[in-house]
Amino acid sequence: MQFVLRWLGGAVIVLFLVGCGESGSTLTVTGSSTIAPLMTELAERYEAETGVQVDVQSGGSGRGIGDVRQGLADLGMVSRALKAGEQDLDGHLIGRDGIAIIVHRDNPVLALNDDQIRAIYTGKIQRWDAGSTEGRPITVVHKAQGRSTQELFLAHFQLENSQVRPDRVIGENQQGIKAVAGDPFAIGYVSIGTAIYEADNGTAIRLLPLEGKPASLAVLAQGDYPLVRELNLVTHGEMSQTVVDFLAFVTRTDMADVYHDYYFLPAAE
Amino acid sequence: MADRVAWLAGWVLLALVMVPVALMVTALWQQSADVLSVGFLLEDPGRAGRSGGIAALLISTGWILALCLLVAVPVGLGCALYLSESLPADSRRAQWLGGVLDMLAAVPSIVYGLFGYQFFAITLGLGFSILSGALALSLMVLPLMIRSAEQAMRAVPMGYRQARDALALSRWGWVRRILLPCAAPGIAVGIILSAGRALAETAVLLFTAGYVLRRPDSLFDSGRTLSVHIYDLAMNVPGGMPRAAATAVVLVALLVLLNLLVRRVLRQPMTEALV
Amino acid sequence: MITTSSLPLSDRLLGLALRLCGLLAALVLGGIVVVLLVRALPFLINEGAGIWQSTWQPGQGEYGMAPMIAGSLFVSVLALVLAAPVAVLLAAWLRYFAPRLRRPVLAGVELMAGIPSVVYGLWGMLVLVPWINQWVPPGASWLAGSLVLALMIVPLALLVTDAALGQLPLRYQRAGEALALSRVGMLRRVLLPRAAPGIVGGVVLQFGRALGETMAVLMVCGNVVQWPDSVFAPVRTLTANIALEMAYATGDHRVALFVSGLLLIAVTGLLLMASWRLRGVSHG
Numbered sequence: 001m002q003f004v005l006r007w008l009g010g011a012v013i014v015l016f017l018v019g020c021g022e023s024g025s026t027l028t029v030t031g032s033s034t035i036a037p038l039m040t041e042l043a044e045r046y047e048a049e050t051g052v053q054v055d056v057q058s059g060g061s062g063r064g065i066g067d068v069r070q071g072l073a074d075l076g077m078v079s080r081a082l083k084a085g086e087q088d089l090d091g092h093l094i095g096r097d098g099i100a101i102i103v104h105r106d107n108p109v110l111a112l113n114d115d116q117i118r119a120i121y122t123g124k125i126q127r128w129d130a131g132s133t134e135g136r137p138i139t140v141v142h143k144a145q146g147r148s149t150q151e152l153f154l155a156h157f158q159l160e161n162s163q164v165r166p167d168r169v170i171g172e173n174q175q176g177i178k179a180v181a182g183d184p185f186a187i188g189y190v191s192i193g194t195a196i197y198e199a200d201n202g203t204a205i206r207l208l209p210l211e212g213k214p215a216s217l218a219v220l221a222q223g224d225y226p227l228v229r230e231l232n233l234v235t236h237g238e239m240s241q242t243v244v245d246f247l248a249f250v251t252r253t254d255m256a257d258v259y260h261d262y263y264f265l266p267a268a269e
Numbered sequence: 270m271a272d273r274v275a276w277l278a279g280w281v282l283l284a285l286v287m288v289p290v291a292l293m294v295t296a297l298w299q300q301s302a303d304v305l306s307v308g309f310l311l312e313d314p315g316r317a318g319r320s321g322g323i324a325a326l327l328i329s330t331g332w333i334l335a336l337c338l339l340v341a342v343p344v345g346l347g348c349a350l351y352l353s354e355s356l357p358a359d360s361r362r363a364q365w366l367g368g369v370l371d372m373l374a375a376v377p378s379i380v381y382g383l384f385g386y387q388f389f390a391i392t393l394g395l396g397f398s399i400l401s402g403a404l405a406l407s408l409m410v411l412p413l414m415i416r417s418a419e420q421a422m423r424a425v426p427m428g429y430r431q432a433r434d435a436l437a438l439s440r441w442g443w444v445r446r447i448l449l450p451c452a453a454p455g456i457a458v459g460i461i462l463s464a465g466r467a468l469a470e471t472a473v474l475l476f477t478a479g480y481v482l483r484r485p486d487s488l489f490d491s492g493r494t495l496s497v498h499i500y501d502l503a504m505n506v507p508g509g510m511p512r513a514a515a516t517a518v519v520l521v522a523l524l525v526l527l528n529l530l531v532r533r534v535l536r537q538p539m540t541e542a543l544v
Numbered sequence: 545m546i547t548t549s550s551l552p553l554s555d556r557l558l559g560l561a562l563r564l565c566g567l568l569a570a571l572v573l574g575g576i577v578v579v580l581l582v583r584a585l586p587f588l589i590n591e592g593a594g595i596w597q598s599t600w601q602p603g604q605g606e607y608g609m610a611p612m613i614a615g616s617l618f619v620s621v622l623a624l625v626l627a628a629p630v631a632v633l634l635a636a637w638l639r640y641f642a643p644r645l646r647r648p649v650l651a652g653v654e655l656m657a658g659i660p661s662v663v664y665g666l667w668g669m670l671v672l673v674p675w676i677n678q679w680v681p682p683g684a685s686w687l688a689g690s691l692v693l694a695l696m697i698v699p700l701a702l703l704v705t706d707a708a709l710g711q712l713p714l715r716y717q718r719a720g721e722a723l724a725l726s727r728v729g730m731l732r733r734v735l736l737p738r739a740a741p742g743i744v745g746g747v748v749l750q751f752g753r754a755l756g757e758t759m760a761v762l763m764v765c766g767n768v769v770q771w772p773d774s775v776f777a778p779v780r781t782l783t784a785n786i787a788l789e790m791a792y793a794t795g796d797h798r799v800a801l802f803v804s805g806l807l808l809i810a811v812t813g814l815l816l817m818a819s820w821r822l823r824g825v826s827h828g
Contacts, residue, residue, distance in 0.1 A: 037317035037506045040482055044315065047483070055481045055491050057397060058505060062792030072396065139682035144767065145603060146792035162601050167682040168778055169767035171788050172505045182674035185681055197507045262507070271728040279637030282630055283649065286698050290656050293667040347565030355562060369570050375749070375812045376576070377756025379783050380805045383790065384576045387583065408572055441554040469660035472758040472787055499662050500759065517663050524658040
């Protein structure tokens with residue numbers, strides 16, 4: 001028994017010594033769940049090249065902003081432009097994305113104009129009115145608060161959150177995609193990159209054009225798509241050298257393929 | 270006649286319960302078919318989890334689990350010892366303490382996540398780390414651990430205690446040489462049950478251990494467990510479903526193994542312990 | 545107990561350590577409540593009444609939790625209503641009608657009890673919700689949440705019932721057989737009523753578990769903050785709300801989430817005490 005106890009005590013000490021390892025060169029990046037997978041991969045590459053660890057945590061753009069302000073993170077991932085009240089932060093553009101309206105692949109609707117979308121989301125239009133979905137109630141899929149996708153959507157259609165009448169509230173992009181893919185009468189909005197990725201890979205969704213402009217990367221690159229958004233990394237106050245290096249890394253031209261993998265546009269394009 | 274009907278009705282109920290679960294497990298198995306292999310367990314995840322395996326996650330999960338048990342088991346044993354040795358089973362204090370433990374066991378797990386986030390991650394400054402996660406988890410499994418150990422200890426026959434008194438054994442000697450070895454199977458069950466509960470937990474870890482995909486280098490690193498990985502791959506990463514399903518299969522297999530271990534130790538279905 | 549005045553040091557240390565450990569459990573529970581309460585008190589004093597409103601718009605300072613409290617309760621109650629009869633009847637059936645199946649089925653049920661909630665939630669989201677959607681859109685709803693929760697509750701409720709039935713004295717069954725009662729009659733009139741306190745107490749405990757479930761309901765309930773007008777309407781539970789919003793909530797919003805956590809503790813505590821009463825357990 002003595003032996004066991006001594007061994008246990010030794011193990012605890014060893015664990016702690018090991019545990020108090022390198023907390024030196026680590027970057028913490030938190031925020032938008034849209035950017036998180038992209039950032040995780042960029043971080044993997046950065047670590048392979050420089051050995052600096054980068055921790056990426058999801059949680060929403062709101063979290064990124066809060067964490068950076070409180071010093072809990074070195075960089076915040078924010079999938080929109082900074083607002084008026086956020087001028088204490090520095091935004092660094094790393095890429096572009098958009099927001100696409102998606103419906104189920106079998107939904108015969110080909111396009112909706114802004115007014116129709118507004119009416120659907122405020123509950124004024126409640127049923128589809130054409131083709132195979134005629135008369136069926138629309139399932140309105142809306143994003144939860146604190147997500148910049150939601151804020152941008154509301155801003156574009158000049159709506160307040162309290163005016164929206166959702167049938168389903170989702171947290172992350174994939175949940176939204178699965179919600180629409182599993183429901184022939186659903187309509188939702190997600191990051192364009194995610195939507196195109198999924199549609200290309202056979203998921204049962206279709207992107208609707210917005211204001212007549214098709215939701216494709218080409219249109220996005222030309223700057224014609226109406227609902228674009230910036231993908232930003234934000235910092236607060238003075239940046240350490242590691243942060244500066246990392247920012248330079250993620251905007252390097254040879255990192256573009258990672259962005260393309262997720263169907264985002266790197267800042268340079 | 271009524272018995273006949275009841276006989277049939279029972280089969281219906283059985284099907285009602287077993288079939289959905291069977292379908293669920295089969296669906297998981299199918300979805301993960303292309304991805305599951307020994308390599309899956311040995312490779313690290315790549316491309317934000319869309320490729321590769323879950324080696325780093327197994328390591329993170331292992332650390333969190335180990336640390337959680339490292340805290341919960343000694344404290345749990347201590348508490349159980351106190352309950353079984355210092356307090357007679359029907360004394361006011363024993364019942365009151367038992368009540369507190371049951372309360373703790375009933376608290377929703379997300380509250381442990383909230384508390385862990387507020388206390389461990391922020392107040393103690395541990396941030397999003399394996400340490401935060403493991404400590405929050407250990408709080409969660411502590412009641413279970415204490416109850417199992419206490420039951421095991423109280424089950425040690427009265428005759429042994431009387432012999433101890435007759436022989437004027439020291440307390441510590443009694444504990445070390447007789448009580449613990451006797452109660453060991455029950456305690457082991459408690460440990461395994463706690464491990465199972467900790468493994469299956471997701472919500473607590475989202476706010477304490479975080480999301481990071483890499484192999485952890487230290488306890489202060491963030492790390493992802495299998496259950497969080499399943500959640501993230503399914504809900505956040507495009508193209509992550511097959512690996513989410515594969516991870517789910519691995520997790521369920523692990524839990525099944527733990528369960529089998531318990532049955533081996535106990536050699537009977539556990540009913541009280543699970544409640 | 546030995547009462548000598550010269551206890552060895554190891555014993556004295558042990559006694560001290562044990563007493564500390566014993567206090568620890570009480571401290572932990574108290575600690576959790578205190579930490580959360582301390583953060584929540586100012587908010588409660590200023591805006592406490594507001595949590596009973598029906599509008600949850602943290603961006604505009606509205607923290608009405610009533611629909612979510614209702615969501616949590618409704619989803620759990622329906623889950624219990626669905627799961628309890630199935631579990632109790634199945635347990636009784638296994639014991640008295642198909643005793644040879646009892647061991648293997650219980651083993652399978654124990655395995656079911658071990659499946660993590662994320663997996664149930666995933667299944668619910670990918671299979672159950674689209675299926676319900678085919679009957680009544682939108683699919684992600686109160687009913688979906690209750691069905692998934694019921695599936696999660698059944699294993700444990702079944703085991704509890706089995707245990708309660710197992711504790712009944714054998715003479716009840718023998719007496720019934722001697723009187724040539726049908727097994728159904730025996731169950732209905734004698735066995736189940738006798739075992740009822742234990743069964744109900746255990747089942748009420750599962751209600752507490754259902755109330756505390758987060759991941760599965762997050763994925764299938766729809767997460768819309770509203771009073772449901774039918775079982776097919778989406779709802780948001782307090783637990784799902786915490787999970788959705790904790791990450792980015794600041795200031796009053798975060799405190800409001802703590803308050804919802806405290807509410808959960810309070811309700812599960814009350815349920816627990818009810819369960820003790822029913823089971824005839826005295827906990828002082």
